[in-house]
Ligand SMILES: Cc1cc2nc3c(=O)[nH]c(=O)nc-3n(C[C@H](O)[C@H](O)[C@H](O)COP(=O)(O)OP(=O)(O)OC[C@H]3O[C@@H](n4cnc5c(N)ncnc54)[C@H](O)[C@@H]3O)c2cc1C
């Protein structure tokens with residue numbers, strides 16, 4: 012697809028009318044035949060080195076099966092399903108964490124060690140590995156490490172592990188389709204920015220500065236070619 | 248792919264090294280004047296309108312690392328610019344006890360594929376700082392010399408903004424600015440209380456079309472990913488490609504220039520480059536050589552171009568090449584606005600940058616440091632990517648529930664999930680970007696012990712900040728605290744103090760490095776003259792940030808573009824007069 016065709020797709024039906032993009036109002040972006048198809052098939056601007064690295068990382072396996080099981084349990088404790096959106100496992104968070112620890116190896120020892128630390132705690136307290144302990148017993152350990160301001164000093168290793176796990180789980184969840192649904196994220200699509208909605212302005216008691224109102228980008232004239240007078244005043 | 252169009256021996260009128268802001272502008276002006284031009288670029292071709300190059304409008308999950316940065320994309324996996332501070336096989340070194348981080352992009356368009364599009368003219372004072380505070384040097388030219396070129400750049404490339412009539416923030420030919428975002432209104436409210444101006448930003452983004460070749464912005468907030476509609480400025484899409492379409496321009500990619508070749512009179516005869524494709528060396532000939540490889544790289548090429556006539560490097564009799572290297576200062580702060588918790592959701596992307604900013608507003612004669620800074624703002628409901636949701640162990644206690652009770656630090660479960668959801672869009676941040684004092688003692692030179700993978704000797708840096716910059720950073724931190732607090736924000740983290748030089752970033756980190764081939768009337772203290780022509784080699788010109796005498800409290804690129812245009816006009820007239 013050449014650039015012109017691409018532009019044509021973006022702003023349908025304007026090239027023939029003489030003035031580029033004439034009549035391309037706020038509705039126009041809706042017509043964009045732009046359904047990004049991503050994934051293995053496209054290059055998305057990757058260099059050969061990047062493609063190779065991503066493929067290599069994907070082929071490697073870091074977490075053992077037993078570790079993965081623990082991870083699956085923990086991420087759903089951190090981000091459970093609720094009435095807004097699904098759980099961390101439903102959003103694919105464990106796979107994301109698997110990738111990210113390979114991509115950023117400094118996570119590897121803290122994560123592996125932290126998962127192991129849960130077992131040693133469970134052994135010391137209940138005489139069995141973490142995943143064999145009861146739900147209440149597991150939560151007892153988690154409660155001891157999940158609240159950094161209240162945790163006992165001897166729990167600090169567990170606390171820093173859980174902070175890291177909370178970070179990765181949250182970010183993995185909220186950067187997934189499920190997370191975007193949860194946030195009701197509305198961006199990342201062509202649109203016309205015409206300022207903060209009126210009711211939001213009113214709610215926070217804001218008004219636009221009078222002197223700028225005539226200057227601001229106006230959706231009605233945004234398609235006409237810019238022209239200036241000699242003093243730099245926009246006249247078209 | 249590099250392709251050889253000229254047979255060996257046949258010469259171009261002009262060879263331009265590098266296709267970034269400076270090289271791109273030179274390619275356009277010189278080819279339009281009818282000259283044959285070779286653009287020699289170390290990186291590969293790139294065109295964001297090609298589907299296979301597109302990273303724009305992708306969601307974070309389309310990257311396995313959710314948009315996190317990588318070694319060659321330090322600003323995230325979707326960022327258009329390939330390169331970074333640390334490029335495999337292309338090292339640089341530093342003297343002990345000094346710092347410099349060198350950011351490079353290797354591709355057609357250079358760093359303009361990422362850049363923040365903040366497009367500020369230097370003001371009259373910015374060319375004559377020595378007259379004002381006695382420090383550094385004046386430029387041999389003034390605002391009036393560049394004004395006609397700034398005007399042309401505005402019209403050719405497009406920049407939005409508002410006419411404000413501020414003496415040292417000259418107005419231009421502006422496109423309409425976008426209305427402010429909500430967090431920007433909070434910032435404005437805070438800044439108003441302490442008399443700090445906040446006004447529409449000036450970014451080279453087309454809020455209206457300026458010609459039939461580029462589309463208008465559709466507000467995706469992703470200029471750093473490069474725009475498939477060409478609605479933001481990058482040198483590849485707006486200068487080099489159009490020049491190739493219209494004029495006699497050959498683009499050599501993956502071609503790493505090693506040196507400028509010279510004859511026995513010391514005049515430039517062309518360049519030698521290493522093809523990254525076959526790792527062999529090639530030569531190109533021309534009447535004129537224009538360096539636009541970026542300030543430090545152009546200095547490196549000149550220093551590596553030693554000959555009998557130029558034993559210390561090309562046109563380096565003064566020993567000034569590499570000297571006076573300086574970058575902008577930078578320090579940042581962030582916080583969150585409790586009033587924005589639980590905010591209504593709407594598409595707040597806007598253009599790929601801030602909609603408002605603060606130009607330097609104070610009088611340095613009443614302060615304990617010499618030069619000013621501007622403030623850039625960020626925050627709001629921009630698209631979450633890797634890192635969003637981090638830090639709940641410290642942040643969550645600031646998120647109050649509907650009864651006004653603070654959440655626990657950390658935690659897990661439905662409550663945590665809800666708080667992150669409510670917190671989305673409530674962050675704000677600000678970054679000061681300021682003027683440093685150019686100093687002889689800050690420099691880059693050739694490291695005689697190290698070569699890159701192409702066998703080319705690399706640069707060694709020597710750079711330290713002085714008290715001027717450190718005091719300025721302190722002032723930034725105080726200002727940030729004032730503005731954020733008055734905006735109703737809760738500040739995150741500890742205020743940066745003296746042990747971190749008040750959060751002052753290492754030199755190079757702001758990526759405004761300039762000054763390495765500075766201009767001047769006196770060949771003993773400068774490398775090029777006021778037309779960016781090398782003092783000791785009349786057919787060699789520099790069009791990147793190298794010739795800057797001082798980097799103002801503004802971002803440099805609009806001035807690089809204006810200066811490159813002016814230099815190109817001069818080259819045209821000199822070529823026509825057969826002076827070179
Ligand atoms: C993250 C970021 C944000 C920025 N934001 C702003 C901003 O908001 N406003 C602003 O004014 N500026 C900004 N800048 C700075 C701006 O990008 C630079 O000032 C500008 O790109 C410099 O242009 P240049 O032509 O000197 O060099 P570059 O754009 O760096 O281009 C140099 C080109 O030369 C090529 N090259 C280098 N060495 C060789 C060689 N030996 N042989 C052949 N080719 C070579 C490179 O591959 C590159 O393509 C930003 C930069 C970055 C990275």
Ligand code: SF4
Pocket residue numbers: 303452453463464465466467468469470471473474475476477478479597598599
């Ligand atoms: S914000 Fe506008 S100019 Fe920038 S990339 Fe998106 S559409 Fe293009």
